[in-house]
């Protein structure tokens with residue numbers, strides 16, 4: 546037997562990346578492909594190793610937070626397993642959206658019937674726009690803050706400005722010493738492409754400090770297999786701060802003029818050559834520093850594309866090297 550030749554677009558054709566630090570991996574999955582773990586008391590999280598969902602069992606039923614389709618019906622299995630073990634109701638009465646993205650809410654329709662769906666008012670608007678039957682609209686919405694009280698339990702939902710998306714909220718469990726905040730910090734791993742596929746770079750960069758303003762010991766960050774810690778947030782913040790500092794250094798030290806002169810009348814070729822050079826210079830030391838520290842930091846494209854986004858934000862939002870020169 547000969548194996549099929551692996552082309553550049555073959556899934557089998559993977560570069561030899563650095564080993565994943567054991568500390569970046571979560572607990573082993575069961576035969577169904579999920580792990581359910583107690584966060585604190587009656588708050589649990591469910592993971593398939595890549596995505597995370599959470600649920601709270603209460604005297605009056607279960608509240609589910611996010612339903613990534615990759616975990617899908619295993620959320621239901623996890624709820625049933627825990628409810629049976631503790632002799633409490635497995636009826637899901639409430640579902641909370643962290644934000645509108647399909648990869649975190651696309652299995653929301655599993656929880657139908659009498660379930661009350663809760664989300665930010667912008668989540669409702671974006672879900673209306675996106676028109677995906679897998680993500681039913683939240684009936685209960687809020688603008689800034691909402692206290693969800695179910696079966697004697699209390700959860701504080703808050704919108705603190707746009708970050709990963711315009712509608713991404715902070716879900717605080719004050720009686721469980723836990724914060725759930727999705728798609729900004731990946732516990733132990735680098736953000737993926739383009740600032741973790743985020744829309745508001747300044748909001749994304751400032752969000753970890755807001756998360757740290759809350760009292761918590763456990764942090765449900767939405768990705769990978771384990772919960773995040775204060776250390777994970779600190780390493781993430783340092784990684785992003787290093788990219789910003791490196792971007793400023795590269796912007797300040799690389800003269801754009803020779804790139805535009807060399808490109809002649811193809812102005813966009815000059816823009817590309819200049820910005821690619823700045824990005825490469827800014828990203829290279831960060832990739833080197835975090836390889837072996839954050840899992841997958843040696844997938845250079847992730848740090849490069851994130852650096853490009855942050856470098857653009859430094860130029861366009863902050864005005865660095867842009868509004869400092871006004872044509873005389």
Ligand SMILES: [Zn+2]
Pocket residue numbers: 644646649709710728
């Ligand atoms: Zn998202």
